[in-house]
Amino acid sequence: MPLTGAALWSVEMAGCLRSAIFLVLHGELLRIPILKGRNRTIQNHGAILSEGLLNQRSKGNSPDQAPKKVLVIGGGIAGLTAAWELARLDLDVKLIEKSSFLGGHAIQFCCKAADECQKCGACLVEKRLLEVIEEPRIKVYLKSEIEKMNRNSRFSYTLSQRSLYIDSQRCTNCGLCFEKCPADGAVIRGYSKNNVPLYAIDETHCPHFKDGSCRLCEDLCPEKAINLDPEPDRVSGEADAIVVASGFQTFDPVNRPRYGYGINKNLITALDLERMLREKGEVLRPSDDKVPEKIAFIQCVGSRDHKLQHGFCSQVCCGYAMRMAEAIHYRHPGAEVTIFYMDIQNCGKNFSKFYERCKDHIRFVRFMPGDIFQGEQDQLILCYGDEKDGHSVREPFDLVVLSVGIMPGPSNASLADMLKLDLDEHGFFAFADPLDSTSTSQQGVFLAGTAQGPKDIADTMAQAGQAAQRVAHYLGVMPCPK
Numbered sequence: 001m002p003l004t005g006a007a008l009w010s011v012e013m014a015g016c017l018r019s020a021i022f023l024v025l026h027g028e029l030l031r032i033p034i035l036k037g038r039n040r041t042i043q044n045h046g047a048i049l050s051e052g053l054l055n056q057r058s059k060g061n062s063p064d065q066a067p068k069k070v071l072v073i074g075g076g077i078a079g080l081t082a083a084w085e086l087a088r089l090d091l092d093v094k095l096i097e098k099s100s101f102l103g104g105h106a107i108q109f110c111c112k113a114a115d116e117c118q119k120c121g122a123c124l125v126e127k128r129l130l131e132v133i134e135e136p137r138i139k140v141y142l143k144s145e146i147e148k149m150n151r152n153s154r155f156s157y158t159l160s161q162r163s164l165y166i167d168s169q170r171c172t173n174c175g176l177c178f179e180k181c182p183a184d185g186a187v188i189r190g191y192s193k194n195n196v197p198l199y200a201i202d203e204t205h206c207p208h209f210k211d212g213s214c215r216l217c218e219d220l221c222p223e224k225a226i227n228l229d230p231e232p233d234r235v236s237g238e239a240d241a242i243v244v245a246s247g248f249q250t251f252d253p254v255n256r257p258r259y260g261y262g263i264n265k266n267l268i269t270a271l272d273l274e275r276m277l278r279e280k281g282e283v284l285r286p287s288d289d290k291v292p293e294k295i296a297f298i299q300c301v302g303s304r305d306h307k308l309q310h311g312f313c314s315q316v317c318c319g320y321a322m323r324m325a326e327a328i329h330y331r332h333p334g335a336e337v338t339i340f341y342m343d344i345q346n347c348g349k350n351f352s353k354f355y356e357r358c359k360d361h362i363r364f365v366r367f368m369p370g371d372i373f374q375g376e377q378d379q380l381i382l383c384y385g386d387e388k389d390g391h392s393v394r395e396p397f398d399l400v401v402l403s404v405g406i407m408p409g410p411s412n413a414s415l416a417d418m419l420k421l422d423l424d425e426h427g428f429f430a431f432a433d434p435l436d437s438t439s440t441s442q443q444g445v446f447l448a449g450t451a452q453g454p455k456d457i458a459d460t461m462a463q464a465g466q467a468a469q470r471v472a473h474y475l476g477v478m479p480c481p482k
Contacts (some may be wrong), residue, residue, distance in 0.1 A: 022105040024062040036167020067092045068475045070073075071157065071239035073146065073415070077457055078449025078464040079245035080128045085468035086243075087137035089477055094237060095132070096144045096159060098411070100200035101190040103129050104247050106457055108191045110277035112323040114330035120323050121457030128461070130194045141235065145411070149418045151157045155242055155444070159235040164200075170195035170225035177217035177226060183207050187217060191278060201228070241444045241471045242419070244429060245464065246411060251302025251310075251404040258371045259301070260404060266292070266378055270320060283328055283335075285399055287378040291332055292398030293316065296382060297321040298369060299341040303405025303454075312426055314405035314454045316347045321403050322358045329361055337396075339365040340384065347456070419445055428453045438467040446470050 022147045068091050072083045075097030101107070107129060109122040132138055141161055148158040166177075178199050181187040185205035190198050207214040208228050218226045250271055253261035259266055265287040268276075276283065285292050299321060303314040318341070325337040339362060348350060358364075366387055372380040379396040386393050408427030409415075416423050421440050422430040429451050433439040437453075438446045448467040449460040472478030 025365045041292075058432075068240045068477060069094070069238060070241045070243065070471055070475075071096070071237070072243045072245060074104070074245035074247050074449070074451065075099075075102040075140070075142075076245065076247040076449065077106040077113055077125050077128065078247065078451070078460045079104075079243070080125075080132045081461045081464035082243045082245055082448045082468050082471075083138050083372045084128060084132050084135060085465055087135045088472060089468075089472055091137070091472075091475070091477065093138045094137055094141065094239065096146070098143065098145050099162075100142055100188065100202075101192075101195045102132065102140065102142070103192055103195070105250070105271065105419075106460075107195075108271065108278065109274045109457075110327075112327040114326045118323045118326060119458075120320075121461075124457060124461065126192055126194060129192055133194055133196055143234070146415070146418060147234070155239045157237060157239065159237075161230055161233040161235060163230045165226060165228055165230065166197050166199060166201065167225040167227070168197045170223045171199070171292070172223055173198040174222065175199065176220050176222070177201075180220055181217055182214065189276075197225075201226075213467045240475055241446070243446050243448050243464075243467050243471060244415065244419070244421070244440075244451050245448040245467075246409045246415060248406045248409050248454070251407050253301055253402050253404055255308070256301060259298070259400075260372055260374075261402065263399075264372060264374060264380055266380055266398065267372065267402065269402050269404045270297075270317070270324070271404070273324065273401050277327070282331055283399070285378070292335065293401045294336045295325075295328060295338070295401065296369075296380075296397040297325065297337070297339045297401045297403055299339065299403045300368070301402040301404045302407065304342065310405065310407070310426070312454065313345055313380065315345065315347050316454065316456045317403040317405065319347055319351065319354075319456065321401075322354065322362070324401075325362045328357060334364070337361075340365050340367060340369055340382075342366070342368060406450055409451060412451070420446065424453075426453075437463060438470050444474060446474075 059301060070086050070091050070093050072079045072093055075095055080102065083093045086093050100478055103125060106125045109120065111122050112118045112120045117144045131153065141159055143162040143164060144159045146157055147160040168383045176335055178187045178189055183205055188200050188202050198278060203209040215228060217230050250269065253259055253269060259267060266285050268286065274285070283292060284290065299317055302308065303310050303312060321339050325339065328337055341364065351467045365384065367384045369382040369384040371383055373394050375381045378399055380400050381394050381396050382400065383392065383394050407411060412423060412427055412429065416429065420442055424430040429440070429447050431437045431439050431447060431452060432441045438448060448464040450457070455463065469478065
């Protein structure tokens with residue numbers, strides 16, 4: 001019986017069984033080679049292809065052969081997973097990330113466990129980030145983007161790397177620069193202790209880059225790890241294959257002005273709430289730092305919206321909102337949580353059972369609110385129609401959360417032009433083979449994660465593992481399945 005990608009958390013094998021397991025991911029049949037033996041367990045910590053890839057490791061680069069090189073574009077969970085899987089096959093990997101930290105959006109997510117794990121996948125990102133940092137075959141380039149790309153027999157590229165300012169070899173993550181900096185936002189801190197370094201300097205907020213008036217962080221650093229004068233760098237290299245894992249951007253709710261995001265103090269996005277719970281450990285109203293008694297989630301903000309030409313579903317928002325509502329209820333049993341929705345998208349194993357369980361203490365209203373108004377004591381008034389008779393309802397809430405959708409990455413168009421790839425009608429990278437969502441129109445270039453379309457952490461890691469397998473087949477370090 002075929003298994004679903006998001007549901008394949010463990011496969012138990014007793015005795016000598018088949019030489020492969022078969023996995024169905026978004027309608028795509030994958031064959032994953034496995035070792036025969038007694039009482040072996042393959043645990044899926046997101047990268048479900050690891051065992052199958054490792055079985056082929058001895059067939060990779062021979063001692064007298066120059067190691068194959070792979071360029072992975074994007075340092076989110078898809079890029080981390082693809083890079084780590086490829087490095088385990090003795091391939092040299094260059095991992096480039098345009099921001100100051102690895103982990104992408106997912107590293108900002110909080111654990112949503114209540115009385116039991118809700119399998120949100122946030123912990124898997126931390127684990128994979130640490131594995132990549134400790135893997136010697138992976139070279140990471142932060143604050144870097146592709147400037148040029150040419151192809152003859154191999155891919156020749158030039159990276160543009162903005163100044164890093166903090167030396168990762170010297171920095172001990174003491175945090176003195178972050179604590180003492182007089183300019184808000186000039187020194188930023190990553191979301192994971194596994195980021196190396198944990199701190200970075202943002203030129204847009206640093207007074208040194210405005211008028212040269214401050215070098216306090218440089219002077220205070222006990223390890224002399226900060227240098228505010230380095231020039232941007234360019235790095236040239238070659239690769240035998242490329243994995244595009246450039247990720248996504250969240251919908252900007254400013255483009256739905258009726259909600260008043262940025263105006264109403266206690267109106268936040270789902271990502272804002274993730275960061276709040278990760279940093280503070282509890283849900284607080286931004287206006288007064290008090291625990292809200294009534295919380296509303298509004299679904300499908302930016303996705304499934306034909307007026308914005310975003311007819312696609314983001315696939316993660318329903319599950320996210322319910323998991324977050326469960327986590328809030330667990331931390332604050334007295335809080336009332338309401339989810340406003342169009343319809344609930346059933347994504348993932350046991351989702352229906354989870355949905356039914358949530359109904360016991362979460363109110364679901366099948367109506368999308370109209371305008372949001374400011375009420376007394378910084379409450380927000382939501383206007384919506386009653387499900388039974390359609391009459392207008394105005395209800396106050398202490399906190400409103402917008403479940404913003406997954407949008408194509410801002411660099412997709414330029415990257416597609418540089419690599420001669422196709423985009424779909426929504427702006428995501430298009431796959432060439434309907435049975436292989438990692439495929440592209442260019443040989444040697446593969447897709448992974450939300451660069452190809454919306455998906456959750458588990459599906460992203462599974463597809464990234466599949467992309468690594470496809471790269472291994474293409475480079476001849478792993479035989480194609482028969």
